[in-house]
Amino acid sequence: MTVPAQISALENASPRDLRLRIRSGGWDRPTAGLAPGFAQANLVVVPRGLAYDFLVFCQRNPKPCPLIDVTDPGSPEPARAAPGADLRTDLPRYRIYRRGRLEAEETEITRYWRDDLVAFLLGCSFTFEGAMVRAGLPVRHLEDGCNVAMYVTSLPCRPAGALSGPMVVSMRPLPAAAVPRAILVTGRYPGAHGAPVHAGDPTAIGVADLARPQFGDPPRIEPGEIPVFWGCGVTPQAVAMAAQVELMITHAPGHMFLTDLRDEDLAAG
Amino acid sequence: MTVPAQISALENASPRDLRLRIRSGGWDRPTAGLAPGFAQANLVVVPRGLAYDFLVFCQRNPKPCPLIDVTDPGSPEPARAAPGADLRTDLPRYRIYRRGRLEAEETEITRYWRDDLVAFLLGCSFTFEGAMVRAGLPVRHLEDGCNVAMYVTSLPCRPAGALSGPMVVSMRPLPAAAVPRAILVTGRYPGAHGAPVHAGDPTAIGVADLARPQFGDPPRIEPGEIPVFWGCGVTPQAVAMAAQVELMITHAPGHMFLTDLRDEDLAAG
Numbered sequence: 211m212t213v214p215a216q217i218s219a220l221e222n223a224s225p226r227d228l229r230l231r232i233r234s235g236g237w238d239r240p241t242a243g244l245a246p247g248f249a250q251a252n253l254v255v256v257p258r259g260l261a262y263d264f265l266v267f268c269q270r271n272p273k274p275c276p277l278i279d280v281t282d283p284g285s286p287e288p289a290r291a292a293p294g295a296d297l298r299t300d301l302p303r304y305r306i307y308r309r310g311r312l313e314a315e316e317t318e319i320t321r322y323w324r325d326d327l328v329a330f331l332l333g334c335s336f337t338f339e340g341a342m343v344r345a346g347l348p349v350r351h352l353e354d355g356c357n358v359a360m361y362v363t364s365l366p367c368r369p370a371g372a373l374s375g376p377m378v379v380s381m382r383p384l385p386a387a388a389v390p391r392a393i394l395v396t397g398r399y400p401g402a403h404g405a406p407v408h409a410g411d412p413t414a415i416g417v418a419d420l421a422r423p424q425f426g427d428p429p430r431i432e433p434g435e436i437p438v439f440w441g442c443g444v445t446p447q448a449v450a451m452a453a454q455v456e457l458m459i460t461h462a463p464g465h466m467f468l469t470d471l472r473d474e475d476l477a478a479g
Numbered sequence: 480m481t482v483p484a485q486i487s488a489l490e491n492a493s494p495r496d497l498r499l500r501i502r503s504g505g506w507d508r509p510t511a512g513l514a515p516g517f518a519q520a521n522l523v524v525v526p527r528g529l530a531y532d533f534l535v536f537c538q539r540n541p542k543p544c545p546l547i548d549v550t551d552p553g554s555p556e557p558a559r560a561a562p563g564a565d566l567r568t569d570l571p572r573y574r575i576y577r578r579g580r581l582e583a584e585e586t587e588i589t590r591y592w593r594d595d596l597v598a599f600l601l602g603c604s605f606t607f608e609g610a611m612v613r614a615g616l617p618v619r620h621l622e623d624g625c626n627v628a629m630y631v632t633s634l635p636c637r638p639a640g641a642l643s644g645p646m647v648v649s650m651r652p653l654p655a656a657a658v659p660r661a662i663l664v665t666g667r668y669p670g671a672h673g674a675p676v677h678a679g680d681p682t683a684i685g686v687a688d689l690a691r692p693q694f695g696d697p698p699r700i701e702p703g704e705i706p707v708f709w710g711c712g713v714t715p716q717a718v719a720m721a722a723q724v725e726l727m728i729t730h731a732p733g734h735m736f737l738t739d740l741r742d743e744d745l746a747a748g
Contacts, residue, residue: 262531266549269534270559280535282640290539290637368559371551397748400669405748478747479666479674 220244225292225468229300232468238302238317240464242336249402249473250466251278251291251331252443253301255319255459256450258283261328263371264450268330270368273441274377276333276401278469278476284325291469297329303462310454319459327459332443334466335380337402337473338395342382345395350383350430357464358382360425360442364416365407367449375449379407379439381420383431389438396440401476408439415439425463489513494561494737498569501737507571507586509733511605518671518742519735520547520560520600521712522570524588524728525719527552530597532640533719537599539637542710543646545602545670547738547745553594560738566598572731579723588728596728601712602671603735604649606742607664611651614664619652623699626733627651628692629711633685634676636718644718648676648708650689652700661707670745677708684708694732 220228225245231237241250256264261283268275279291286297299318306314306322316322335358339349351358358380365377384392389409397405408415420437421428425444431437450458461467489497494514500506510519525533530552537544548560555566568587575583575591585591604627608618620627627649634646653661658678666674677684689706690697694713700706719727730736 262534265531265534265538269538269546269549277538280538400747478669 233299241466249471250334253461254330258326266370267373274445279331281329303465307458310451333402357426359423359429361417378442378445380442383435403441502568510735518740519603522730523599527595535639536642543714548600550598572734576727579720606671626695628698629694630686647711647714649711652704
């Protein structure tokens with residue numbers, strides 16, 4: 211993949227250095243390519259009253275919702291994933307949802323913070339895509355410089371309290387002979403969606419038209435390639451939005467939280 | 480390992496058949512050796528008021544507390560691990576704790592059940608011990624027909640709300656040359672404690688005397704063998720007891736819940 215010039219100037223920066231730069235307003239762009247080798251994470255913030263259901267939902271649906279850290283209520287510090295970080299200021303871009311509707315996009319959320327908010331960090335596909343690249347596997351949307359294609363499936367998530375809905379998946383096309391290796395390589399990272407949930411016929415999981423993803427960009431699929439589907443971190447946001455929760459704050463797409471965890475910390479072991 | 484005659488008569492019974500037999504009062508003994516290939520589980524039941532902290536505790540301490548199912552409040556059915564089962568009657572033996580003290584041991588808990596109770600199922604070492612046996616690795620306490628040795632360590636668990644305390648580990652001695660294989664084989668099962676947390680010098684994790692375990696039987700250790708330590712399912716019980724919770728119900732040691740999940744369902748992937 212081509213590395214933009216802004217990123218190559220930061221290529222030796224640690225996750226902590228990058229978080230401080232983001233905190234001070236010096237970076238509000240997507241985080242793909244930053245701090246290679248370190249895990250990036252999806253952010254979901256909800257009030258304590260919904261946090262139990264969300265926690266059970268993640269436990270019941272670990273493929274789309276691989277939970278890597280939960281904050282204490284009211285604390286913006288992810289004590290496992292990045293001690294000393296502040297989740298109110300250390301992501302480049304946030305989205306604020308009220309009753310399931312997008313209300314605002316912000317570069318920090320200090321004024322939205324409350325003593326009853328709980329933050330969840332979920333593993334991100336950047337971790338397993340890095341492993342695919344190291345294994346010599348093609349990652350089409352990186353080659354093409356676009357967003358991964360995401361689809362709402364007919365696979366039901368296991369419900370938890372007020373939360374239910376279909377699983378959202380991301381899709382990467384692969385030559386048929388590369389599919390077993392892709393399964394093995396990504397299956398090493400249960401903390402970052404793990405192995406695919408499906409490979410092959412999209413209609414088997416309720417995806418009618420690969421050319422029309424619900425999120426992201428339409429994919430380029432070459433002859434002889436198999437569509438391979440992984441659980442996607444958009445799932446919990448879509449489900450929580452469908453539940454029309456009073457307040458939910460997430461990262462903006464592609465503007466992830468940079469943790470101090472190594473990608474390998476999300477591997478099984 | 481030697482299989483008792485009562486078990487060999489049941490060797491073709493499914494987990495469901497065995498649960499029904501237990502429910503009807505036809506089996507109140509330990510479950511080791513029953514339904515080989517299927518995962519057995521630790522049970523922890525607490526009131527909803529403590530369930531959030533316990534859930535976060537498990538998320539933060541997955542080595543000792545590998546969570547495989549959580550019931551809806553008031554429901555005794557583990558919908559993922561064993562649809563149709565009843566956790567009030569389907570284990571051979573239970574322990575009832577009030578304010579951290581053992582109050583009773585029972586063969587069913589129907590009269591203790593309440594609408595606000597939540598049940599947690601945690602993966603069990605039987606899963607990874609089966610994998611060790613299949614890999615040709617010695618499992619000393621199975622060879623010797625005794626209980627595994629368990630120790631309270633100086634390794635702190637990551638606290639969650641009211642819950643904190645040291646990690647409890649189980650120890651299996653292995654010839655030095657067998658340690659890497661044991662790590663790889665057990666590391667495949669993050670849903671059942673996964674890879675060891677330590678191998679070698681016990682004092683490095685605060686264990687002063689291997690001959691005096693806090694739980695289980697003293698181990699036989701041969702010359703040239705290395706003590707290898709895994710996170711242990713006694714940890715959450717010890718921690719919840721230390722918090723003197725109003726009511727906690729667990730399985731009695733060795734009297735586990737027989738799930739419909741395959742051991743391989745607790746493997747990473």
